[in-house]
Every structure is written in structure tokens, then in C-alpha cells.
Amino acid sequence: MSxxxxxxxxxxxxxxxxxxxxxxxxxxxxxxxxxxxDVVYLGDTARVPYGSKSPRTVERYSLACxxxxxxxxxxxxxxxxNTASATALPALREASPVPVIGAVEPGADSALAATxxxxxxxxxxxATVRSGAYEAAIAARDPSATVTALAxxxxxxxxEEGWVDDEIALAVARRYLSTLLARDPAIDTLVLxxxxxxxxxxxxxxxxRELAGRPVxxxxxxxxxxxxxxxxxxxxxENRRGAPGTLACFATDTSRLDELAPRFLGEPLDxxxxxDL
Amino acid sequence: MSxxxxxxxxxxxxxxxxxxxxxxxxxxxxxxxxxxxDVVYLGDTARVPYGSKSPRTVERYSLACxxxxxxxxxxxxxxxxNTASATALPALREASPVPVIGAVEPGADSALAATxxxxxxxxxxxATVRSGAYEAAIAARDPSATVTALAxxxxxxxxEEGWVDDEIALAVARRYLSTLLARDPAIDTLVLxxxxxxxxxxxxxxxxRELAGRPVxxxxxxxxxxxxxxxxxxxxxENRRGAPGTLACFATDTSRLDELAPRFLGEPLDxxxxxDL
Numbered sequence: 181m182s183x184x185x186x187x188x189x190x191x192x193x194x195x196x197x198x199x200x201x202x203x204x205x206x207x208x209x210x211x212x213x214x215x216x217x218d219v220v221y222l223g224d225t226a227r228v229p230y231g232s233k234s235p236r237t238v239e240r241y242s243l244a245c246x247x248x249x250x251x252x253x254x255x256x257x258x259x260x261x262n263t264a265s266a267t268a269l270p271a272l273r274e275a276s277p278v279p280v281i282g283a284v285e286p287g288a289d290s291a292l293a294a295t296x297x298x299x300x301x302x303x304x305x306x307a308t309v310r311s312g313a314y315e316a317a318i319a320a321r322d323p324s325a326t327v328t329a330l331a332x333x334x335x336x337x338x339x340e341e342g343w344v345d346d347e348i349a350l351a352v353a354r355r356y357l358s359t360l361l362a363r364d365p366a367i368d369t370l371v372l373x374x375x376x377x378x379x380x381x382x383x384x385x386x387x388x389r390e391l392a393g394r395p396v397x398x399x400x401x402x403x404x405x406x407x408x409x410x411x412x413x414x415x416x417x418e419n420r421r422g423a424p425g426t427l428a429c430f431a432t433d434t435s436r437l438d439e440l441a442p443r444f445l446g447e448p449l450d451x452x453x454x455x456d457l
Numbered sequence: 458m459s460x461x462x463x464x465x466x467x468x469x470x471x472x473x474x475x476x477x478x479x480x481x482x483x484x485x486x487x488x489x490x491x492x493x494x495d496v497v498y499l500g501d502t503a504r505v506p507y508g509s510k511s512p513r514t515v516e517r518y519s520l521a522c523x524x525x526x527x528x529x530x531x532x533x534x535x536x537x538x539n540t541a542s543a544t545a546l547p548a549l550r551e552a553s554p555v556p557v558i559g560a561v562e563p564g565a566d567s568a569l570a571a572t573x574x575x576x577x578x579x580x581x582x583x584a585t586v587r588s589g590a591y592e593a594a595i596a597a598r599d600p601s602a603t604v605t606a607l608a609x610x611x612x613x614x615x616x617e618e619g620w621v622d623d624e625i626a627l628a629v630a631r632r633y634l635s636t637l638l639a640r641d642p643a644i645d646t647l648v649l650x651x652x653x654x655x656x657x658x659x660x661x662x663x664x665x666r667e668l669a670g671r672p673v674x675x676x677x678x679x680x681x682x683x684x685x686x687x688x689x690x691x692x693x694x695e696n697r698r699g700a701p702g703t704l705a706c707f708a709t710d711t712s713r714l715d716e717l718a719p720r721f722l723g724e725p726l727d728x729x730x731x732x733d734l
Contacts, residue, residue: 234712435511
């Protein structure tokens with residue numbers, strides 16, 4: 181659907197979707213890296229979370245989200261949800277005429293760039309961890325790296341409750357990371373494999389350091405995804421420069437959006453438009 | 458759709474639905490109170506939780522759940538989800554040819570039967586608390602009672618994680634209940650306004666007692682709902698006795714069902730059938 185090389189930079193927006201509002205951390209990174217781009221964001225807040233659900237359900241909902249973005253003529257789709265990326269990427273790519281970038285491959289790049297001993301920990305939702313997607317993506321890049329993954333179901337509700345830097349958050353971080361570090365005490369890099377987790381980076385970093393007795397590098401997918409997006413647009417000569425791009429946000433349910441969304445986006449936010457999927 | 462008085466006790470099942478598996482605590486109470494009844498249960502596990510979502514979305518999803526049960530020819534609908542009861546009961550009753558029993562009115566009965574000073578605390582999801590449904594149901598029964606309600610979003614994921622009797626559960630219970638008891642230090646009865654919360658009754662009772670400096674009575678809706686169901690069937694001569702009734706369970710997503718469902722039902726469970734709504 182897109183024209184190569186000689187056509188002028190497209191006015192079409194970049195599409196970003198997530199199960200909820202956590203994906204706004206990716207929008208934030210995209211707007212920093214590609215300030216001239218228009219962005220359309222969809223949060224499937226009526227059906228959030230995806231992370232506790234089966235691959236079949238996640239794939240079905242993710243395809244509906246992508247369809248909504250494609251109907252708005254996006255030139256690129258970013259899956260700002262690790263669960264959807266981990267379980268539905270092949271189906272999403274097959275269904276899309278434009279490039280689709282997930283969270284897992286960029287996150288794997290970030291982890292391998294950061295690790296010194298190739299011992300990588302990954303934390304994420306139940307669905308992401310069950311998928312084995314990070315293990316596969318890291319092994320495809322460097323088969324000598326070791327990946328240890330753990331599902332941490334309580335971290336999303338903690339982040340949404342805003343309990344991100346207190347003794348309960350620290351106790352939860354300690355409980356999960358002590359399990360992870362018991363499985364591989366040599367982990368030197370921890371991938372935040374869920375777009376909600378960057379809000380908890382502080383307690384996770386502290387708990388990991390205390391438990392490991394040394395610093396553990398924390399990485400997430402957001403800035404790497406923005407970099408992948410920039411490269412994809414450059415390759416197709418579709419990136420825009422100049423005037424600041426617009427941001428249009430859509431959601432399938434509006435409850436708590438006003439409260440939660442700015443926390444993830446890091447800037448004030450205009451209204452979300454409500455859509456049914 | 459049902460015939461009065463002279464017809465023989467109906468072979469039609471009782472229908473129960475919830476956003477997830479927490480409603481199995483209601484099924485447990487129904488099977489204890491009405492052992493001869495067949496029960497059809499639907500958990501909308503693909504779209505769980507409802508508690509963080511808007512009334513519009515909750516009503517839409519609840520109507521789809523009830524439609525599924527009515528299509529299976531149930532003689533009675535139990536809404537084993539406080540959020541759906543609190544926000545969608547009028548729409549559900551209007552759409553149903555058979556009686557519909559929510560969780561809130563029976564819970565209000567239980568609270569008023571238990572309190573001695575008419576100072577009642579209610580904890581539940583964000584949607585349940587925002588609805589004001591418990592305040593309204595209790596005021597309708599006894600205008601002199603005082604109700605103080607608080608949303609506790611972290612309790613459902615804690616119950617699902619199985620962290621129900623440890624220091625993290627206790628710290629979370631303390632944080633919420635200290636807020637509640639600061640608003641009304643005289644509360645003598647605490648309504649668990651969410652079908653997940655009975656799993657946390659132990660830490661909630663302990664935290665309430667420590668914070669109040671005296672025992673606080675914990676009540677939930679499950680056994681009161683079963684009693685309402687018995688009366689509704691008696692009134693219509695539709696209750697069955699004799700051979701133990703059957704239980705058929707349906708869900709919209711199967712992830713974690715094997716692990717979670719027996720915890721709430723309190724007995725081993727045959728397979729869930731997967732349905733799309």
C-alpha cells in the first residue's frame with residue numbers, strides 16, 4: 181500500500197496499540213525519536229489485561245486492534261504490548277499490508293547490547309513468559325546467551341494503583357526477583373517485558389541490586405521500538421520532519437484514563453475517543 | 458417463560474455468571490443450599506476484570522453473559538459479580554424473562570443482619586464503589602445505617618496470585634483498611650463487595666481487628682444470594698430435590714482456569730467449555 185523511494189514523505193500516521201494505557205510509554209519514546217510524525221494510539225482498555233489470557237484470545241483481540249489502525253491508514257504498526265507481540269506477531273504481520281514492529285525483538289536487541297556476561301533475566305505477564313518469545317528472539321541473535329524468564333502478575337495492578345515506590349512495591353519486587361535470581365544468580369541484565377513495568381523501574385532496580393549484591397542493568401523495549409520505527413520509515417523514505425506531529429488517542433473503555441494515561445505518556449493528554457471493537 | 462404453581466418442579470438449571478472465576482464462591486454456596494439444582498456457570502474470563510471498567514462496558518458485557526445463560530433455558534439468573542450487579546442490574550432485569558438476583562441486595566441484607574451499631578464498611582472494585590449501589594441498597598432497607606465504601610483494586614490480583622495469607626497480603630489489607638477506618642473509625646461490619654475477596658477474609662479480618670482495636674464482622678454475599686435463590690424458586694415452586702444436581706461450566710478464555718477455579722469452587726472441577734461472546 182505504500183510507495184517506495186521517489187514519493188514524498190507520507191502524511192500517514194504511525195499506528196500504536198496496546199491492551200491498555202501502558203503502551204503510552206512507547207508513544208512517548210516515538211514522539212521523542214520521531215517528533216514530526218503523527219501518531220494514532222489505541223488502548224483496548226475494555227478488555228485489558230491481555231497478559232493473563234490465552235494466545236487464542238490475545239490474537240483475536242490484537243487483530244481487531246490492528247484492523248482499527250489499518251482502517252485509519254497508518255503507514256506502520258507498533259505493537260506496544262509485550263503480550264500481543266509475544267503471542268500474535270505472526271498473525272498480525274500476515275494480516276497487515278504495512279510493516280509491523282513488535283516489542284520483543286527490539287527488547288532482545290536492547291538486552292544483548294546491555295549484557296556483559298550474556299545472562300539475561302526477563303519479567304513479564306503470564307502470557308508473555310509462557311510464549312517463550314524472548315528466549316526465541318535472543319537465541320536467534322546470540323545462541324550463547326542464557327535467558328531466564330518469570331511471570332509477575334502483580335506488577336501491572338501495582339503500577340496502575342500508583343504504588344510504585346513504597347514498601348509494598350519493594351516487597352513484591354523482592355519476592356519476584358528473588359525467585360528469578362535463585363534460578364540464575366548470574367543475571368546482569370533485566371528486561372522489563374511489559375509496557376507497565378517502567379513505572380516500577382526504581383524498586384525493581386533496587387531489589388535486584390540488593391538480592392544480587394551488585395547492580396543489574398534494567399532495559400525496556402520502548403526506545404528500541406522507536407529506533408526500529410525510525411529505521412523502517414527511513415528504509416521506505418516515509419519519515420516526516422518539520423512541524424510537530426499530532427497525537428490522536430482512542431480507547432475501548434474510558435474508565436480511569438484521565439488518571440492513568442498522563443502517568444505513562446509523560447505529558448498532558450487530550451481526550452481519548454471511545455470506540456467499540 | 459416459566460409456568461406457575463401447578464407445573465412440576467422444573468428441570469431447568471440455575472444460571473450463574475461472573476466476570477471471571479470469583480463467582481464460583483457463589484456456585485459453592487448455591488450447591489450447598491440447593492443440592493438438587495443443576496447449575497450452569499459462565500465466567501467471562503476473556504474480558505475479566507470488569508471492576509476497573511466503565512458502567513457502559515460492564516453493562517454491555519453483562520448482557521452478553523446473561524443472553525448466553527438464557528439461551529441455555531435457565532429458570533433463574535444469579536449475577537455472581539458485584540461489579541455487574543452494582544452497575545447493570547436494571548438492564549439485566551429488563552432483558553430477562555426469568556428472575557435475576559444480584560449480589561448487592563443480598564449483601565446489604567447480610568450487613569444489616571450483622572451490624573450492631575449500623576456503621577458498615579464496604580470494599581469492592583472501583584466500578585462497584587463508584588456506583589454507590591451498596592449505599593443505596595442499605596439505605597433502602599435502613600436509612601439510619603451509615604455506609605463507608607472504598608475501592609481496593611489490588612485485592613483481586615492478590616487473590617488470583619494466591620498471595621492470600623502472607624506479609625504482602627497483610628500489608629495491602631492494612632493500607633486499604635486504614636484508609637477506610639480513618640473515614641469511619643466506628644465500623645463494626647465489613648462487606649466483602651467482590652466475589653474474589655472471601656479468599657482474603659483471613660488477612661482482612663486480622664488487619665481490621667488490629668486497626669480498630671476490636672473485632673470487625675466480615676460478611677459476603679455468597680450465602681445470602683443462595684438464600685435469595687431458594688426463596689425465589691420456592692415462590693415459583695421451581696426448586697428441585699432428590700438426586701444431586703449437575704454443574705456445567707463455561708468460560709470465554711481458558712488461561713489459568715485449571716489452577717484458579719478449584720480454589721474458588723472448593724471442590725474438584727470438570728473441564729470448562731470455551732465459548733465466544
